[in-house]
Amino acid sequence: AQSVSQHNHHVILSEAASLELGCNYSYGGTVNLFWYVQYPGQHLQLLLKYFSGDPLVKGIKGFEAEFIKSKFSFNLRKPSVQWSDTAEYFCAVNAADSGGYQKVTFGTGTKLQVIP
Amino acid sequence: EAQVTQNPRYLITVTGKKLTVTCSQNMNHEYMSWYRQDPGLGLRQIYYSMNVEVTDKGDVPEGYKVSRKEKRNFPLILESPSPNQTSLYFCASSTPTGTSDSYSQYFGPGTRLTVL
Numbered sequence: 634a635q636s637v638s639q640h641n642h643h644v645i646l647s648e649a650a651s652l653e654l655g656c657n658y659s660y661g662g663t664v665n666l667f668w669y670v671q672y673p674g675q676h677l678q679l680l681l682k683y684f685s686g687d688p689l690v691k692g693i694k695g696f697e698a699e700f701i702k703s704k705f706s707f708n709l710r711k712p713s714v715q716w717s718d719t720a721e722y723f724c725a726v727n728a729a730d731s732g733g734y735q736k737v738t739f740g741t742g743t744k745l746q747v748i749p
Numbered sequence: 750e751a752q753v754t755q756n757p758r759y760l761i762t763v764t765g766k767k768l769t770v771t772c773s774q775n776m777n778h779e780y781m782s783w784y785r786q787d788p789g790l791g792l793r794q795i796y797y798s799m800n801v802e803v804t805d806k807g808d809v810p811e812g813y814k815v816s817r818k819e820k821r822n823f824p825l826i827l828e829s830p831s832p833n834q835t836s837l838y839f840c841a842s843s844t845p846t847g848t849s850d851s852y853s854q855y856f857g858p859g860t861r862l863t864v865l
Binding site: 639642665667669675676677678679682684723727735736737738739740741742 | 780782784789790791792793794797799805807808839852853856857858
């Protein structure tokens, strides 16, 4: 079974600080990887995704993530956070199970609070 | 406008009273899914559907039913709700097939359910 771990549950940063949120997954096969963001009171929105190719992917709002296959990791980064980045961030893995269906597993989320 | 809609947005009910939460998408997506979001647990997949009449259990299917009679609709049914089903529920849809948008999930606005 696939699983996703997000080790940072709550992160507090000052504006302009750099951000890195960890995500590790457990699955032996081919995976698609995602980061979603949930702003307070809103539904989830896609930040970025990795399917194949360049392991460094860029998303919206200046976010990027690097897929390191050997470490089963897909960490999210942003060089300089803003107050408006205050939100909860979810890493997700999409992998085909033995039946060929697509199960999606989310991490438990990381709450980011940016202090002006 | 491409969107996923859910109804109702808020629901308070009592134990044992059957309820249905509707979900509809206008993007002709094959894949639809239901999640529940609980503090500290992130999003957990309840059921998913790869296409019409094709559904499968996610990680927490107990106490829930789904149906997929039409491509656009994917209702979530609680036959006999219990207090441990009090949660925030999200419906999502995506297309699994060969586009740059594949597997990127579009989420509905959420349904906050309270079971007394």
